[in-house]
Amino acid sequence: MEEIPNKSHVLVLPFPVQGHINPMVQFSKRLASRGVKVTLITIDSISKSMPMNSNTIKIESIPHDEAPPDSYDNFLEWFHVLVSKNLRQIVEKLYDLEYPVKVLVFDSITTWAIDLAHQLGLKGAAFFTQSCALSVIYYHMDPEKRKVPFDGNSVIELPSLPLLEKKDLPSFVCQSDLYPSLAKLVFSRNINFKNADWLLYNSFDVLEKEVIDWIRTQYRIKTIGPIIPSMYLDKRLKDDKEYGLSLFKPNNETCMKWLDSREIGSVVYVSFGSLANLGEQQMEELASGLMMSNCYFLWVVRATEENKLPNEFISKAKEKGLIVNWCPQLDVLAHQAVGCFFTHCGWNSTLEALSLGVPMVAMPQWSDQPTNAKFICDVWQTGLRVKARENGVITREEVASSLREVMEEEKGVMLKKNAIKWKQLAKEAVDEGGSSDKNIEEFLKLVFALD
Numbered sequence: 001m002e003e004i005p006n007k008s009h010v011l012v013l014p015f016p017v018q019g020h021i022n023p024m025v026q027f028s029k030r031l032a033s034r035g036v037k038v039t040l041i042t043i044d045s046i047s048k049s050m051p052m053n054s055n056t057i058k059i060e061s062i063p064h065d066e067a068p069p070d071s072y073d074n075f076l077e078w079f080h081v082l083v084s085k086n087l088r089q090i091v092e093k094l095y096d097l098e099y100p101v102k103v104l105v106f107d108s109i110t111t112w113a114i115d116l117a118h119q120l121g122l123k124g125a126a127f128f129t130q131s132c133a134l135s136v137i138y139y140h141m142d143p144e145k146r147k148v149p150f151d152g153n154s155v156i157e158l159p160s161l162p163l164l165e166k167k168d169l170p171s172f173v174c175q176s177d178l179y180p181s182l183a184k185l186v187f188s189r190n191i192n193f194k195n196a197d198w199l200l201y202n203s204f205d206v207l208e209k210e211v212i213d214w215i216r217t218q219y220r221i222k223t224i225g226p227i228i229p230s231m232y233l234d235k236r237l238k239d240d241k242e243y244g245l246s247l248f249k250p251n252n253e254t255c256m257k258w259l260d261s262r263e264i265g266s267v268v269y270v271s272f273g274s275l276a277n278l279g280e281q282q283m284e285e286l287a288s289g290l291m292m293s294n295c296y297f298l299w300v301v302r303a304t305e306e307n308k309l310p311n312e313f314i315s316k317a318k319e320k321g322l323i324v325n326w327c328p329q330l331d332v333l334a335h336q337a338v339g340c341f342f343t344h345c346g347w348n349s350t351l352e353a354l355s356l357g358v359p360m361v362a363m364p365q366w367s368d369q370p371t372n373a374k375f376i377c378d379v380w381q382t383g384l385r386v387k388a389r390e391n392g393v394i395t396r397e398e399v400a401s402s403l404r405e406v407m408e409e410e411k412g413v414m415l416k417k418n419a420i421k422w423k424q425l426a427k428e429a430v431d432e433g434g435s436s437d438k439n440i441e442e443f444l445k446l447v448f449a450l451d
């Protein structure tokens, strides 16, 4: 590999929730492995409760008197104020002639970060933790009405995307009133296109080929994904088995032991990620559907969701299922016993399932998840989506029949075959000389070349 000078220091600023921290920590590790000094900026309530498991990345943690707000919407505003007050001081503190701070890699949702970076004389790279397709949808939003124009049609046609029905659109398009500041930020994400010095996407070229070709007619983007721990895809970071900064404590031993005792392809892994909340009725339908399917299941129910489980379900489910508050998801998806992922279609979960060749049953909840589900089912063809009743509820019968279709029927065989194909393509993208690998190397060269 060509030798390039490597005295540079990059700051990385993820929005501090699990789904944003994971890919940005992983990207940081990749930069650090090529000699860049990397400091990850987070908040005290995270760094103090969860030590970072990495000896290559340093953490700079911002103190705060009040606890972060519970509402996701207020959390975004709160984080904005906190970072604005503290970033200059952090950059001054990290002043080092040998390794000068040159770049801020910021979460694309913190659109305000690019101005802070430029004010401090740094270059700014926007890191998109969602698909490129999402950007195409947001790009075409009417900024005044904050709605994709339907023009009275039941489907919407946008360049490079499959025809989208209302159910396939990101929730902020249809329900922007629910999360006003979040919706505002999401729609203003286009600011990054104009102002950021680099646009980095956790995706890979063949995965979203047409979409990426279209974006590249407008902007110079770099795809750098799927950025998941190397053990599972790209063996260059030795022993790199986990992302490294978990806000939840996984139940590793229990999960892996239980999976070891199950037959190949016999288990459904069920998880809705770190943020989604199901209603009580939906929890009950899901629980009953899992039992009706007669499949073995490993279900992650976060501690804050546990009280929604139907009475006596845990004891009844013991024969067929294991319920945990958090699990080592990559290990679980890579386990031979897992035959299907019943998922909310968060972007990380989607990429992880594709990269590990696991077919999916999609039950999207909010944000980008409906669009991810559309691609899973119709573009990559590695999963099928449960159908909701008019009141939005997915019935137990629907849960059970979707699972049987993937686990036992001909359709499942086809989905698995496609999943294996995507696993290979993901590996090729991140392997040495692959599209994402080349883009990271190019980014590094530009960073090192900065004065």
Ligand code: UDX
Residues within 6 Å of the ligand: 018, 019, 020, 022, 129, 130, 250, 271, 272, 273, 274, 275, 276, 300, 325, 326, 327, 328, 329, 330, 345, 346, 347, 348, 349, 350, 352, 367, 368, 369
């Ligand atoms: C959210 C959005 O859903 C996602 O689309 C967005 O782009 C980032 O923020 P989240 O809902 O938490 O994230 O889902 P997901 O993107 O799937 O991220 C969850 C992460 O937690 C994954 O990396 C997954 O491996 C990990 N996880 C989840 C565990 O390690 N253990 C678990 O038990 C569950």
